[in-house]
Each structure stands twice: as structure tokens, then as C-alpha cells.
Amino acid sequence: MATHGVSHRRQGSLFASEEGEALEKLATTSSYLSGRGETKDFNAHDVIEECDALLQTIFFSVVRETTSEEFLAKLQGVYDGSEAFGKTGEPKDFEAMKKLLETMEVDESLQFASAYSNLLNLHNISEQVANAMEERHKRLDDIPRGPAKSTNGAIKGLIRSGKTIEEIYAALSRQHVDLVLTAHPTQALRRSMLKAFGKVREKLLQLQRFRLSRFERAEILDEIRSNIAAAWRTDEIRRTPPKPQDEMRAGLTYFQQTIWDCVPTFMRRVDTALLANGCGRLPLDRSIVTFGSWMGGDRDGNPFVTSECTRDVVLLARVQGTNFLFSTIQKLLFELSMWRCNDTVKRLANDILATSETDKNAIFEERKRRNYDDFWKAIPEHEPYRVILAMLRDKLYNTREALQKCVTDPNVSIDVNDDSIIRTKEEIYEPLVACYESLIEVKDDQIANSLLLDVIRQVQCFGLGLVKLDIRQESDRHAEALDAVTRYIGLGSYIEWSEDQKIEWLTSELMSKRPLIPHDLECSADVREVLDTCKMIAHLQQTCPGSLGTYVISMATSASDVLAVVLLQRECGCREKDVLRVAPLFERLDDLNDAPRVLRQLFSVKWYLDHINGFQEVMIGYSDSGKDAGRMAAAWALYEGQERVVAAGNEFNVAMTLFHGRGGTVGRGGGPAHIAMLSQPPGTVNGSIRVTVQGEVIESDFGERENCFHTLDLYTASVLEHSLKPPSHPDDKWRAVMDRMSEYSCAHYRKTVFETPEFVQYFAQATPGSELGSLNIGSRPAKRKPNAGVTALRAIPWIFAWTQSRFHLPVWLGISASFKRLIEEGELQTLRDMYKRWPFFEVTIDLVEMVLAKADPVVVAYYEKALVDESLHDFGAKLRGELESSIDVILTVSEHIGLLVQPEKTEENANEARRMQQKLKHKLEKRNLYITPLNVCQVRFLKQARALEHEEDGEKLSMRKVKITMLEGYPFQDFNYKGAVNDVLKITMKGIAAGMQNTG
Template sequence: MVNRLNTVTDPALEDSEPLRQDIRLLGGILGNIVRDQAGDEIFDLVETARVESLRIRRSEIERADLANRLASVPTDDLTPVIRAFSHFALLANLAEDLHRERRRSVHVHAGDPPPNSSLAATYAKLDSADLHPDTVSDALATALVAPVITAHPTETRRRTVFDVQTAVTELMRSRAYTNDSMQLAQIEKDLHRQILTLWQTALIRLARLQIRDEIDNGLRYYDLALFDVVPTLNAQVRAALRSRWPDATVLTEPIVRPGSWIGGDRDGNPNVTADVVTAACDKACAKAVGHHLSQLAALERELSMSMRGTPTTDELRGLADASGDDGAARADEPYRRAIHGIRGRLTATAARLLPVGDLPHTLASGLPAYETPAHLLADLGIIDASLRRGRSGAIADHRLTHLRDAIEVFGFHLAPLDLRQNSEVHERVVAELLSWAGIVDGYGDLPEEKKVALLTAELRTRRPLTTPDAHLSEETAKELSILRAAAEVVRRIGPAAIQHYIISMCTSVSDLLEVQVLLKEVGLLNLDSDLPYSSVHVVPLFETIDDLRAGAATLSAALSVPEFRSLVDCRNGLVEIMLGYSDSNKDGGYLAANWALYRAELDLVDTARDAGIRLRLFHGRGGTVGRGGGPSYDAILAQPPGAVQGSLRLTEQGEVIAAKYREPTLARRNLEALVAATLESSLIDVEGLRDDAESAYSVLDELAALARTAYTDLVHGTPGFVEYFTTSTPVAEIGALNIGSRPTSRKPTNSITDLRAIPWVLAWTQCRVMLPGWYGTGSAVHTWIGGNPDRLATLQKLYQRWPFFRSVLSNMAQVLAKSDLGLAARYADLVRDPDLRERVFGKITTEHERTVDAYLTITGHTSLLADNPALERSVHNRFPYLEPLNTLQVELLQRFRAGEDTDQVRHGILLTMNGLATALRNSG
């Protein structure tokens, strides 16, 4: 943050000097702004905190020295210190991203082999595999890679901060490509202006984020990157695969198709209403149609070709004549006239699809609306064919092709909105409807087989269960209004707008059938015809470890019900299952949850194969490792054989959304990694265990059971654990951080079970324990090996051969490297009861040491990040600057809990949480 900011270096990484220079530049600008805006006294306080943090890292002073120095500083003076270190964390993140981009470019220019996770590397692997076209066709028959942006992010940055971040990135890129002194001086002035704007912008919202704000925030990624990247990537992947297997039928639809939960996920969120569902879909539609209209306007300007010099087709001239553009000035410009007519028809389409308030800026038109995106594509196809006939393929391959690719994937809907609700709510709603209709009272008390019989009979009937004038409870009326709103969206915008209905805590066949009965009630499902249909996938979400274990049995039982099976068959035999990473981890700990997910996938694959259906898995991953995070490429390759089958969906949450999709370069790299891993997992045996698979599975069965025992002993078996957790972490204060519209708990209780996974993980991350990402693994390994060298050799061999085991340990190591039990001890001191503090924190420190030792012993590495030099560099260079944020957070928590309940203290706590979430990058 000052001119001496980056005195720490890593001599083992000579190539990191450009990174240090970038951080030094940005930190110096920030330091000058702090001095100018906050004064010399604050600047000196920041400098003192910075220097002493480095001395703590070098063991020259104790942590208590810095804490004591800051304890006497008034809260008003602490706030700018927190802001300075928070801004530095954000700027350092940008510098690291740019450095990775720079290193990749260096490797490309050096002629190095393409790295894993790139499509170039994947294509080389596929070329070596000698795959038959029929194999490729079958594996990619339902190809889909769908990153789904969720409705409960831990992203804390405001839009203005986000815009500054984008501007600084572009300026730093420009700076790297110029040696002109005047240009460099101007760039530094522009950087100063942007960072000054950052400093003068409030980091924390005064009011909690509303769902409609979340919708707008999610949509901004389309303008920033997705409109640019997704169509191009889809076209390139399709061309690459078809050139390799011209006789195979591949990618009849775009492979990358993003999705969204924002505005449709009402599990525990009372703020989602029918109006919100409608608004989410309308805003998405307006964004898609607005994009298409803007591209058409640009095309109309660009395609100035005259009939006098360019041959055109009869179809193109007919399209021009039907456009209504009869001006003499453009009589010989058929392309412009044709596109003018297409714009007019799309304008009419927007007017048909959207309420007046959501209409993009359009031109007046008396032309008919397009019924579907396919009709719009047909007209653009006429223009494309005429251009190519006129030897203008290079022009057709530019904006026109990109627009056609965009319409193919985004249509009029942009991205499908998922609906989600808890199975307990469905049961109550169906019970009330059945009672109101006079069919049965006490439905919820019926045994499972009677529920299934009742629900299947209901699915076969034509009559509805209720009428518009029915007197229903508030909950039932609200649920029905949401479903009716969804049905209206499907009728108006099309079935692509809402494609999935997720059932949280799904445990039985009746849970699945209840949703189907509700969809039937609003007309989204019909079994009473020769051609059964359902425009919505009903997707069970298996969340707890026990539910994951029972998932295959639940699916098998559902498929044995003719009514359920007929709906599967009408969707081309495709069944989607969602797997919950967050709650399974909170339920049983890191290793047990990861293995339960793997085992569940194995069982589901076998069940699907036996039933003759296609299985698509939807991975409910969070940003942090404790919620399923980690490198997506490695995570996909770590799936069991048959679990990918050419398609997958996965949630994108929290601050990782911005890290992956805030600008085209990042978005391209992350989407490419998803596609690369999907292709490899679908077409190549990546598990590598072969005949040793069952013995490896048995080892993990035992390890997972031991890990769960250790985790359960701490979380559920240690007296006072809940008190320790709520006192030693800022979990109680997380609810006040205005980062989302969702409550921190599903129910108003203090139970760990009812607490949502995001605050559970975020709280442990803030206090630097990172418990959900490792606890229990060390005890499991230590107990299982038991001093037996043959057992240690078994685990070492599995680490070398098995991507799953390697990924689990690698992700765990990243978490352990970010943990800091010296800082965590400061948080433990917030617990007043010394016996409780020692009882819980003693277990945590012992298990931490045991887990680090287990990792190093199995892998043979000498450090936790030996296989991740980029993160090792970050931890080495930047993590000392997290020390003041953690120290100040503890200080302010002490003041707050001692009765200093002021706006300044509350604001300071939230600022530290914001800064740490930014610095740690995957905190929720």
C-alpha cells in the first residue's frame, strides 16, 4: 500500500518479479491516496500495521504486540486502516490474475505443450485415444456444460467497485504493452483516478441486497463476458469435434448453456415470490432480446453491399422487399433492408414477450413477431447464404455468425431459471390441496406406499385439485402463485425459460411425485394423453450423507412407478440428479462428504445403466473447498466412470463468480476448462484404477467412516461446541453483512443442522480455522495406517493413480495453507470459559497438526503447496497483509460484545469480513 509495500520476495520464483512490480505500483498508488485522503496519522497507522505484520511473519514480534497497539486506537481511525488493507487485497488479486495470464502467454510463445485444462491439450488426448465415431456420438448425445449462477452469493463487492476493478485490469494490460513514457504516465494517472474512486466508494451497502438486485448483478456477467465468449466457444468446440469425427452426430445443440437460480430458489428464502419469478425471467428475456437487437443494429450499419456490385439470392431480395423499408436511398441495399425488417420483427417479438417496463430500446414496427428463436435464425440463415453466394464468407463469418451462435444458445430466454423448494413445503402444500379437494385428510401421516398410490392416481386424472376462489393457507397460496407464474412464463417466453425444478432434502419417491402433482396443477405436466409431457425436469437433491447413500435406491424406486417412468421416457430417457456438497460436508465432515458423493455417483450410474436411462448430474458446489470448491477441471476429472456422460451442470457461487466471469479472458479460460474436463471424462478412462477399483473403494469406505467419527465427535459430541462456534467466530454478525437476500438459517434456531452452509463455512474461514475443508481427515489416516508401512504405501499409490484421491488431498492442502491457527487462537480467546476454549480449540489444533502430517506423509511433498506454485506465491507474498484484518476483526468483535454497539463498530466488523472474503478469494 506504500512505496515499500512489496519488500517480501520469493527468491525461488524468479518469474514472479513482474508480479511484484505490479503489486508495488498499485500498492504505491493506494498508499499515496491513503495519505492524501485520510492524512498522515492514518497513513502512519497503516504503515505500522503493515511493518509489524511482516515482523510477525518473521517471528520477530508476537501477535499480541500488534493487537495491543491497535487496541487503543479509536474505532473511527480503525475504519480507514481496514479499508486500506481491503483495497490492497483486491488490487493484489488483480495483479495475480494478470500474472497468470502473462505466464500462460510466455509458455505459448515458448512453444511449450498446451497445459491441462486447455482444449488444445484435450484435443491431443482425444486424438491419441483412437475413438470410434459411434462412441463419440453416444457419449455426447446429450452434451451440456451448464454453469448455474446461484441466488445466494457471498460476493460482497458493489457494482461501482466491480467497474473499477475491470478498468484497472484493462489499464494494467495496456501498460504491459507500451514503452512510451507519455503513455505510461497517462496510464498511471488513470490508475490513480480509478483507485481514488475505489477509495471514495463505500464498500458495504447500507441496506441488505434485495433479490431484484441479485438478478441485476447476475445478468451483468452476460454483458461483461458471456455474450462474447459463450457463442464463440460453442462454435469452436463444435467445429473441432466435427472435423475429427465427421461421421459422428455431435453437438446438435450448443454444449455451453449457462443457467440461473437467481429469483427461483425459494428454499428457506421467503423473499422469492411469484412477482420475483416473473421479474427474473422477464429481465433475462429483455437482456437476450436487447443483445440481439443491438447486434442487428450494428449489422445493418455494416452490411452496406449494393445489389449493383454483389450477387444476391432470391430469398434475400424477398426478405428485403418484405421489410417495409421502402426508402429510395437504400433501394439497392438489400442486406440493410432485410436486417431492418428482422429488427422490426424482433421489436414486435419483444413487445409480445415483455411488459412495457422491460422492453429494450426498439424501433417502431408493424411487422409480425417471431414465434420462436428458430424463425429468427431462419431469416438470418437467408442472409448468411446470400453473403456466401456473393463470395462474402469473410463478412458472414464475423458478426453475423456470432449473432446466430448467440441466438442458438441464448434464444429469447437468455438462461433457464431453476425453481427450488424444500420437500417439507411440498408435502404440506399437497396435503392441504388433497384435503381441500375432499380426497384425503392427513396426507402427511400416510405411509409411503399409500402416498405413492394416491399421488400416481392424481397424476392420471384431468381435474385440478383447487379453484381460483379456494381459501388456502398463506404458504399454499404463495407456492401455487409461484408455479402459476412459472407456467405463464413458459407459455409466454417458451419452455426454455424454466427447465428444472429442484427438490431440496429429497428422501423418497413421494417427494418426487408431489412436485409432479403441483406441476400438473398449473399445466406444466400432463399424463392424460397419448403423448405424456413435462416441460420441466423434476430434479431430486440429495444433500445429507444418509440421503446420498440412499439416492440410488430412491431413483430405482421412482423408476419402478409407471407414471414417473413415462415422464422420464418423454424426456428422451434423461434423468437429472443434484448432489449437495455443502450440507453433506456440514453433516459429516470433509472426507466423509466427498466419499459419500463419489459412492452415490457410482450407485446412481449403475442404477441408470440397469434402467436404460441417461443420467445427468448437477453438482451443487460452492466457492470454498468445504462446499465442493476447488479447481473445476480437476473436480470433473475426479468423478467416477460414467458419471459425466457428456453433460453436467454445476453451481457457481460467491466471489468465485466474479473471479471466473468478470471479463472475457477469465470467462473463456474457465469455460474452456469445464468443457475440456467434460470431454475427457466422457470419452477417456480417467479414473485409472481398473481392476483395483473395488479395493480402492474399500479403503475409502474405511477412511470416510473414521473421518466422520472424528468430525462427529467434535461437532456433535463435544459439550459446548455450539457455544464455542458462535462465540469464537463472527457467525452471529454474518447475518448483518448485506451480501444476499437469504436468511443465514433455514429456521429461527441456533442449531448447526439448521444453519445454512454458507455462514457455517464463511465463519470458519474468517477466523482462519477453515475447519470444513479438512477436519477429520488426519485422524482417519492416522488410525487407518496404524503404523503399518504397507497401508501407508497403499495410500501413496492411490494418490499417484487416482484423480479423486489426489484432488481431495490437493484441495485439502490449499485450505490448510490458508488456515492460520495462530490467528485462530486470537478468536478462541473470545470464548470466556477457559475449559470450553481448551476443550474445543485443543481438539482443533491437534487435528490440524495430524492432518498436515497425513498430507505430507502420503504425498511425499515438503510443503502443503508444492503442487500449486501460484497459490504458494500468493500465500508467501500477500498473506502477511491479512494479519491486520484478522487482528482488527477480533478487536472490534470484543468491543461490540462488550457493549460498544455503535454504527462505527458494526460497520468496522463488516468491513473486515469484506476484506478477508476478498483476500481469501473463496471464502463461501
């Protein structure tokens, strides 16, 4: 390992006083000097260690300047104590570390929690930089790293397996991946800190990738130090919850940072792979990847997402998209200066000139007023491409102005008859394609396939609105709206009708041409909002076409749920072509099992079958199914549910697109994208898939350019490979075992969570579940309905709470009970065969094993001892016993000799598997050095925060004075003790979330 003096963990003390010398030493290692990305001996582990050492040295020099040597010594002591506990796992070492933390006053604890939270975020940056450099290194050497990790690798692998290049090209040309960004959970980090850390990451990449002079290194180090200082001195706590509009603005920043430029670069790389194998480029009229959004459209249980909110976010995205296109067209004006063109472009340019202003002075003055980058004079007539592009630039400017007026005034809308603005992407796409085809025809291929091709790809992918906003609402809300209508017009209660009655009435109304909903309908505010939303859909479809995607029905249980939404859209003003496609979301276990029957009943309605024209989208929910039945039972229900849904579609010649509502965590269906895709049932992808990208996953997938490219590459390759070379069908015996496993695990999970009286009390006391709402990390409430208990709790805080205490119960509960029973029934060898030979089962077990490696029974026991009533300790001990038992059965089935530790094997991919496991093991150990002290700090202040809620104990605590030595000028809570305690608690939650890379 060529680190030139940088040790595995740190060179001497990270708290050394000679920062300048230390920084110079760290920043002049051989890897930094040579440009790591261009060397052959790349090692991601080395990069992480070097980046960590550099960032920690800078961070602690900043802390020294802003606190005291005494405080630094305490941080050092806690670090050493945590390191000792990490090595031994002994309770005595844990106690020693705990005592050090308990000596800190509340102001020191606030600083401590913030310091460790910052360190974890800086460590995340080190890993992101290493990942980005690793991806670059792989592409430099064109080294295949296992199946479906790159599109080029997938193409090569498919050719080796016997697929013709024609088959591959045809599949790729019609393939479509839609990545849907969602705001829940919102990043725990404030955008101010994300921005600062993003700059640190950018500068670290420069250190790693380029040979730099000493002056350049010094300038980069100054910028890193400045941004680390900015993050350290910024309030970590989001004091007010974000609005949905804020969430959309945060999501749009990723398009500016990486996505807008990365998509055409990625598609160009796919073109290169195709051309190398004797194919043409991807078709111009197709985008193999697009983007959707739920930010400001997901109103399920979120009272802040209204029809006006949906209008706002559509306009915000459209303004941003128009800005991007305007800037891009201005760049293209410089590129296309040539005069040779075909007759089509000549006619188009002449038509534009014939209807344009002829006064050259007036043209100059107007373009000067608009402050265009260049080309204020009239475009020469012999430059036809520029004539066309100048027209597009003018129209995009007008469009932006019109949209800005709509944003600032809710009473203003786009004039659909205004020819001076652009409303559809075809209005940009068609002139650009005409220019492209002309250049090809006159043999200027190199020019056509340069920036112009990239712009066409951007238009095809993003349109004017960047993302297509989905609308989501709960099925009961639609039923309530129709119930209000049927009661008002004298037909009785819609809700009380049978399913057959509902379908018959809905179908007759859909076939009828008379209006259904009276203008003077008397209804509740909730019903009015449903109707207003459907009216807003109709309005946006006409004024901002292409800005909306799918209408998703959460908690869907019947065919009438889908027909009801189609009818409501039509009755609220949607023309037939403007009615959004409707996707039922099946998420709970019973709903997943019943989905095929529901779809068959729906497709049996002839009107609806004709309406969808052979295409149906169905969303499957990972989050609520896991909370409802446990991870193992949910995983099998999702697998079988996909098979049966696709089979139901096949019976009616309906092509199904499955929309995977995957969370960021294993408990909510998360995990590496490529293995998730390749473990899907055969025949369920077929070239088309939609996937949610949630919360902090957006930052890890799209926050940095190399990682953004890798994300696009990963999904494209995985879908291509699954479509042309799907995994084999599981043996019938394996299915039978999975059926029993699902039955056993679900029964045990539900008995524990929903039928054991002690469980809800234990959950409330042993985790910070009830305190999570104070983090303000999302716009929607933690519960769908304001009643107590696990049932009403959303899946995100449910997972988040157990993660904070390092218990991770939702992922493993039910596994030991079901697997033990199967082993007793003689199925151990079958389970082992399933793990070795079935991708779905292997992925499921590996992800559970990874989560179990994150769990810490000592920390869990500490939470319980400090926070839980003694009467519940026996119940807690039983749960902790199940955690240990789950580890044992997972290792028994996987035949691993320890969590994330494989035995020696002779298979071809064994070395790569061990390398990945060891890499993950090291990552967890590194993070634990900071997470465990934050756990201890969290428990201490959870206890105090809860005591403050009780009059007697709270009175004693509130009498304590808050030291302000290190917090002079601290503007929050007026140095009120209770407020300071809550601030420490919030920062520990954010720090642990950063360390576990999980906000639910």
C-alpha cells in the first residue's frame, strides 16, 4: 500500500498541532501526485484511508481553533475508548467509553455530537470519492467486474452467451428505465451542509485525479478547509420542516449538478459500445432512461401536498428545464455555423425568415434587452442552422418569461394559443432532428454527432419539465369523493355498494357523455381537494403537456379503485388523451396476494381494456409489505406477486410495467441496484421498469458525476441482461420451501409485533421513534392517521427508529423461527442449495447478513437497560436472543464462518466476493468508531429529554444551568436546558443516520 507515511488509521495523533506540515505530508503522497485515476495499482481502500486522514486532520485543526485543547483531549479519549471497544467487544471497554461521555456537560455534548456527526459525513465523502475513482478505473481498463455492472460488459456477456448483436440492439433500442425521485425520507442533512460537503468531495477528486503543483495543492486544501469550517459552524438542525416545494427544489439541484450533462454522456458511451460491435447508434426518438418525481405529487397522508402545491412544483421543474434548454441552445448556436444543408432545413429557415422581424436595428435592440450571450445581430440568411436555433432561443426565452409569471401569480396560466412560446418537447425536438438529418445528408456526420446529438438526447429524456410528476393518493379518498357525488344526486352510498355494483356503475358512467359531478356539489374539504387535484391535472395537461406521469393509487385493493380514478379525471376536465395512466399500488401482504385477481377483474371490463391500449403499469410496495409481514415473507410475496401480475396481463395481451417502490434500506426493499434487478423473477422486466430512488439514496446515486454515470450504467445493463438472459425459474421444491418459510416467518413476526402487548411499549421506550418527528427531515407526518401503534406508523420512521438503536429488528424478525423450523423439518441442505443456485434467495440472505453485521447487541442492551421499564426487560432479552439466533441461522444456511466472512472457495468469482465482503466489513468497523459513542450520547439525552416531560424529574433537571463557554452567542433555545438537551438528541440522530447511511 503506497501511502508514504500515512498509516492505516492515522499517522501519530490526528490532533497534532503542526497542521501545515501534516497536510503537506498527506497531500503529497504518491497517489495524489500521480493522479490516482490513471494508475494501474488502484486500491479503493487506500483512497479511503488517505482521504480520511486528510479530512480528519483538517477537521480537527478547525475544531482546535474554535473550541479548546481540553475539548479536543476529550474527543481523543472517546475515540480511543471506542477503538478499544471495537477491537474487544467487551462490556468493560464499553463502560470506560461511556464514563468519558458522561463527564461532558450539555454544551460539550452538543459540540461532541456535532463533531462526530461531521466526521461521519466526511467519512462518507471519502467513500464516495473512492467509489467514483474505482468506477473511473474500471472504465479506463474496460475490465468486466462481474455480471451486469456496465452496459458494455452486459453486451459482451450476452454475445458470449449466444445472443446476436441484432437482438441486443433491438432490445436496447426499445428498453426504458424510469428513475423516480421521491422526497421521503428527505436527506437528514440540510442543503447548506450538503453543498459544503459537495465542494469538499469535488476538491478531493481533483487531488486524486490530477498531477498538481504545490501552489495548486495549497489552494485546493484551503478550499477544503474553508468548506469543512463552514459545515462545522453551520447549525445542523433543520428548525422548520420543509415544504413539498422545498423538496422539489432540492431534488432539482441534482439535475444541475450531474444528471443533465451525464445523460447524453452516458448514451454516447452506449453508442460507442454498439458501434464497436457493428451496430448503429441508439435511435434519436428513444431515451433509454428518463426521470420521474413524487416531490409535490405524493399526497398520500401528506396534508401539505395540495392541488396548488402540485401546480407549483410542475412550474418550478418546467422553469428549470427551460433554463437548461435555453443555455444549451445558446451553446449550440456557436457550433452550427455551416451553410451546407438539405432542402428541408433550407425551407424551414426560409419560413422562419419570412415571418421574422426585418428591421436589423430592432432585432439588435431586442436581443440586447434580453441580454443573450451573443448573436445580437440578425443571423445571416446563409447560416440556416443558426436561423433555426435563434428561433428556438427566442421561443425558449418567451417560454421562461411566461412560466415565471405563472410561478409568481397563481391566477396566471400559460396561454395555449400563444405561438411565441414552446409547450411540448416535439416543438424543440423536430427542428433539431431536421438539422441533424440535414448534416448527415450533406456528409457533416462528425458535426451532427457532436453537441447537436447530445442536445437531442437531452430534449428526448427531459423535455421541458426535467421530470414527470406522479400523483399519488390513497384509494379511500377517491371512494369518499364518489360517495359524496352519489349521495348528492340521490343514488345512495357508493362506499356501501358491492364491488360488482361499483364496477357496473363506474363503467356505465365512463361510457356516458353526460357530466356527472354537479357544479354546486356539497362536500367535505378532503373531497374538495380530491376534485381540485383532478381539475389541476386537466389544467396542467393542457398548459404544460408532458409534465405529469402516472396516477398511483396507494392501498389499492380492487378493480373499482382504478376505474374510480379514471372517471374522476375525466369528469374534472381531462380530455381522453390527457387522462393519466393509473397504477394500483399493492403493498400489504394480502393485497399483493390478491393483485392478480384484481387485475383480471379490471381487464375483464371491455371499456377499460380498450382504454389502456395493451399497456398497464402496476406498482409493488416494499416498505409497507415489510412492516406488515416481515422482510422474508414480504420478499417472497413480492417475488410471486410480480410473476402472477405479469401472468394476468399476458392472459389479456396487456404488457405490464412494474413500478418498484424500493426504499433505501433493506427493511424497505433496498440494496445494490444490479443484484436487485437480476434477482427479479424471469419474465417480469421485459425491457421496461420504473424504480423509486429515495431520500439519501439520491445523493449517493447522483450527487457526484462518476457515481451518476455508474447509476445509469448499472440500471441499463441490469435491465438489458435480465430481459435477454433472465435468471432461471426456481425449482418447485424451492418454491414449496419458500411458501413454508413465508408462512412461518410471517406468523412469528405478526405475533410479536401486532399480538404481543409488550411490543408497542418496548418499541416506544427502547428507540427514539417518538422523537423522530422533531428532526423535520420531511414534509409529511410520520403517521398516516393520528392514532397510536405500529399499524398507523409509516414504514420510514419504523425502520429509522430501530436503526438508531442498532437493533434493525424489522429486517430479521421471523427469520430464526422460520429457518429453525425448516431445518428441523430436514430442509437445511435445500436451503443451502437455494443460497448457492438461486439469485433471489442469495440476494435476500446476503442483504439480511449485511444488516445483521450492522447490529450491535451490546448497544441494544445499553438502550434497554437505560431507557426501558424493568418489567419489559425479559421481553427485551427475548428479542435480543432472537437477534443472536438470527445470526446463527443465517451463517448456518450461507455456510459463512462469520458475518461477512466467507470460507475459502475455488469458484471463479470467490476472490471478488471475498473482496467485496471484506470491503463492507472494514467500512462497518470504521464507522462504528464514531457511531457507538453517538449511541451512548443519544441514550443519555433520550433519558433526560423524557425525564423533562415528567414534572418532578423535569423540575430538577430544568434548574441546571447550561454552560456557555463553548456556545457563546448560540442563538437557539435561549440556553434553556430542555432545548439544549433536545438539540443534542437531534444531532445524535442525524449523526447515526449519516453513519448508517439510513434515514429509513
